[in-house]
Amino acid sequence: MPSQTLKYAYFPGCVAQGACRELYQSTAALTQALGIELIELKKASCCGSGTFKEDSRLLEDTVNARNIALAEELDLPLLTHCSTCQGVIGHVDERLKDFQQTDPGYVEQINGLLKKEGCSPYKGNSEVKHLLWALVTDYGLDAIQERVTRKLSGLKCAAFYGCYLLRGQTTIPYDNPFHPESMENVFRSVGATPVYYRGRTQCCGWPIASYATEQSFQMAGKNIQEAIDAGADCMVTPCPLCHLNLDSRQPEVEKVIERKLGLPVLHLPQLVALALGIPPKQLGLSKHIVSTKPVLEKLGL
Structure with missing residues (x-):
């Protein structure tokens, strides 16, 4: 087993809480068996599954900057078991981290919108990680075996x-x-x-x-x-x-x-x-x- 308890801010996504409830159920069973602690982000919102940007990139970035900020409040990486959520939120995180250097005004605009809603700002100091990556790189295949x-x-x-x-x-x-x-x-x-x-x-x-x-x-x-x-x-x-x-x-x-x-x-x-x-x-x-x-x-x- 890993030398210390693995802990993540858990973003289950929409589908696992609805049409694929068995994914939510099996993720809980697996992580408990492995001793991985998940703190579910109850206030998180849908990532948009790639559709928000069709109307507005700012909308997709702001919604998911908020999701990431919820994990940052806990000082934990954001963990999801949904590849679509990983791709969308991970790409937003990747883009905003780049914009912190190349276009800080855009990140300030997003944080201004978050502040209006009483949300914490996006800082870019967390990580977005799929359950697969957590099992392979954090827990380790030898430990699973x-x-x-x-x-x-x-x-x-x-x-x-x-x-x-x-x-x-x-x-x-x-x-x-x-x-x-x-x-x-x-x-x-x-x-x-x-x-x-x-x-x-x-x-x-x-x-x-x-x-x-x-x-x-x-x-x-x-x-x-x-x-x-x-x-x-x-x-x-x-x-x-x-x-x-x-x-x-x-x-x-x-x-x-x-x-x-x-x-x-x-x-x-x-x-x-x-x-x-x-x-x-x-x-x-x-x-x-x-x-x-x-x-x-x-x-x-």
């Missing part, structure tokens, strides 16, 4: 990184945005076998689902088919929005691509928590649209 009580031997897992985690920010210091390995390394640490396929770094189709539904489902279907054809028992994603298109919409996707799929899609904390011996019920594995029973049966659960 030491905590494994139920090795996921024989389970073939296809990572689905999605767009925002890898390409939402200008730079990410934790992985290669074009040839990532962090998810696969997590799989190995819990005894599972990584499955590689082209779609693992592609878009799930969710961003265009509201206005180009058929094209969105074709994108999702192509990714799922590639994972199945590569021999995957399940797909694992660090993004609840990806999960919505890949799991919740999978029956509709099947109709569009005219092929039966039936590939279980797990949230990252669900997979790791299974290896720590946490019961499937506690992880919300019965709440998925595509049944996770084949995964549990393969693990003898």
